Amino acid sequence: MATLIDTLKTRLTAKITGMLLGALVFALVAIGYTLLLSWELEGAAAAINDSGSLRMRAWKMAAIINQAEGGDGLSDSQAAELQQTRNEFEQTLNGLRAGDPQRPLFLPRDNHIRGNIQALQSYWRDSFAPSLDRMLRERRISADTAARHELATRHFVAQIHATVGLIEQEYARQTFWLRSSQMALIALAMCGSLIMIILLYLMIVTPVTRLHQGLQRMSAGDFGVRLPVEGQDEFAQLAQGFNTMADELQQVYAGLEERVREKTLRLAEKNRHLSVLYDISKDFNRTQSLEDMCALFMRRIVPEFGAAGGTVRLIDRSADRVYLVVEEGIPPTLSQQMQCQKLGSCFCTIAAQRGRTSVNHLNNRCAPNFSHCLEAGFAVVMAIPICSSDKKLGIFNLHFMEDRHLGPEEVQLLEAMGQHLGIAIDNQRLAVHAKELAIVEERNLVAQGLHDSVVQSLSFLNLHLQLLKEAVGQGDFSQVAETIPLLQTGVQQGYEDLRELMGNFRTRHDETQLEAAIGAVIRRFTEQTAIPVDLKIDNTGAPLANEERLQLLFILQEALSNIRKHAQATVVSVRVINRADFDLTITDNGIGFNPEAVLSSLHTHIGLKIMRERASRAHAEFLLDSTPGQGTTLSLHLPREQRQKA
Structure with a gap:
């Protein structure tokens, strides 16, 4: 029971269901009561009808007896009719007292009426019915007997009439209560509907309206709005949730401007980083030498990160050394030390060998490994690898005069720049190598062309010059005369071949x-x-x-x-x-x-x-x-x- 009461307190659905069930039970009881009244009224109406039939049958029996007075007495037909009427009267009287639910037939629940019915039945049984039976047996009816029977009939009908009057009064009283109950039901239905509307308004419409107003105020920027928490039902839980949400939104909104400003700064920083990457990539796409490309790279990133200087150094795998390509803002003494160093001999070359970013905050304990950097006045040295795919090409350094802590995004940006520079260097080397291969192939074709034309012509001339020399030595001037035109033809042919080759090579x-x-x-x-x-x-x-x-x-x-x-x-x-x-x-x-x-x-x-x-x-x-x-x-x-x- 306690659980049911708690459920009714905490569940809106339980409240509404309880209200609807209460209204249903009340309606069923009211309908049942009116049906009972209608049933009793229908039974009372049948009782009035049967009581009236008793009077009619009593007078009918008196009329038959009066007709048979004197003379030959009751004829067979009269006796049969009287016997039938007598039986119907008795059957009706017994039925009136016993009642019949199927018709329905009921006497009103009134002791006076039931006493009258009992008195009627006693009079019928003790006096009236025996008198009729005696007359039916004797068949002869004297005037005195008929007069006494008429007097008895009048008395008996008077009693019946009084009983009918009582039943009619009770019928009128029940009819009044039926109509009154119906009017009361109408009034109760109207009042119940009004009460249901008020309760539903209080339980549903009012909380929903409060929630709607709270949402409107919150959407207008009033995060201080709070809803009253009444009871423990679903709307109370919803109001509590709304208040919790309002608290969180108020807290979030309180620091929103600061977070927006922080996000804006971060976005501006990322846009600046993307702009730097774009500018560097655009510069790398221009045709330029390795030194110009690295120098442009240094001039772009040194001021970008507030460094005092920087260098670009590449790895020479054949000599296992790191050599300086360009430097920006580096003192001459330190630059001289960086010209060519053995791979793995210092902090920077180790970073180049491993291909990982390294940052060193210099102090006196770093000496002598960083003595030249300390003498130059640098406080932080950063080494970022230059890579292309899985190839380690070198490093670039940034030197800071003051202690500088780079964030993860800045380190990531520098590593991305190192990869861009590595790809540009690798592409330039590949382009140079491709040009060298193309030159070698073209030289081979030129050599083949020269061999096919000029070399063959020179071989022809050399052979006939030897023949000419032998002919002159032997004094064979006829052979000399034959050889000289051949030499002239060979020279002309070689000249034309060489001229053709030169023309082909020079043609654009x-x-x-x-x-x-x-x-x-x-x-x-x-x-x-x-x-x-x-x-x-x-x-x-x-x-x-x-x-x-x-x-x-x-x-x-x-x-x-x-x-x-x-x-x-x-x-x-x-x-x-x-x-x-x-x-x-x-x-x-x-x-x-x-x-x-x-x-x-x-x-x-x-x-x-x-x-x-x-x-x-x-x-x-x-x-x-x-x-x-x-x-x-x-x-x-x-x-x-x-x-x-x-």
Whole structure:
């Protein structure tokens, strides 16, 4: 029971459920009471009806007896009718006293009425019924008997009439109570609804309104608003939670401005860091020497972090040493000490060897390891690794005159700068290395070209000079006369080959105009040989990449040079189709050759070897088709899958 009471106190749902159950029980009781009254009224009405029928039957029996007075007495039909009426009267009287719930038939719960019914039944049983039975047996009814029976009937009907009057009075009284109870139910329903509305308003609407007003005030910035906590139900818990939330918000808002200011400063610091990284990355993308790049780096970060000076030193793995590249704000004596140091010999070189950031706050106990830094007046030395992927390239130092404690974000920024510098240095080294490789490869091709043309011409001249020398020694002037024209031809051929090579090497090909570059090569060939060239170009596709364009132009130059030297052609055709794929076809009507024999001895035909190598660099297919006496066709095919983006 105590638990139920506590639940009703602390649970709003329990309160509402209790109210609704109470209203339901009251309504059921009221409805049951009115149904009971209606049932009793219906029974009383049946009792009034049956009581009235007793009077009617009593007079009916008196009328039959009066008809039979004198004469032959009761006829059979009269006797039967009288017997039937007598039985119905008795049955009705007994039913009236016993009642019948199914009809329903009830006598009012009144002792006076029940006493009258009992007196009627006693009179019927003791006097009236025996008199009727005697007359039914004798069949003859005298005038005196009929008069006495009429008098008895009048007395009996009077008693019945009095009883009916009492029942009607009780019926009227019950009807009044039924109507009164119905009116009372209407009044109670109205009052109950009003009470329910008031209770629900107090229990639900009022707390919700308070909560709504509190939220509005809080949204307007009034964090001092508090709700009254009444009771222990859900709204009381909700008010308590609201007050707790308001306390926390008030505390948070009290320090919000300070936190916003701190966050703003942090964001400004991070933006400044990002700006520094962006500026450094932008500077690194400019083409410049290693010293200029490192010097620009130092000039940017030394004032950024309030340092007095800084250095950039790189690792020389071959000598296991660290050498100075640039310095900013470092005294000459200290700079001299940093020019070249053995890896792992001091604090900074150990940091370079390990590839980890190190910070040392100098004091007299650091001597002699930091004696030069102390003499220069520095209080803090910071070493940050310069890395590219997993390669340790060196370190850069920041020197501070005063004690300086760098936060984690500043250290992270410096390490990111070291990685940017390392990537820039590594990219520069790779670019230099790529240029050196390209120069070496181009020198090899130049050497091969010289060997194929000039060297062969010089060998030819050397051989015929020896023949000329022998002929002069032997006095064979006819041989001398034959050799001198050959020498003149060889010198002229070598001069033309060398001039052609120099022209090819000095020619600058435009980076965008493929048609102009091909036209320049063909014009130079026509000027040298006077051989007409039929040129057709379909340049509707994407432009070639620089490397592809250079290799294809060199192949065209080499092919035209071979035609000039060996083909003895009178007509040359060049077809260029640049669509999705790229195709270059060079055809002449010269003497031709046996392709199998030439391809099996490429070491003696360096021109073809050079063209194959250049085609391989461009990822193109090189095809050669020639028949002795029918000319030569050289084809170059670069499929779209192998083309580079220009």
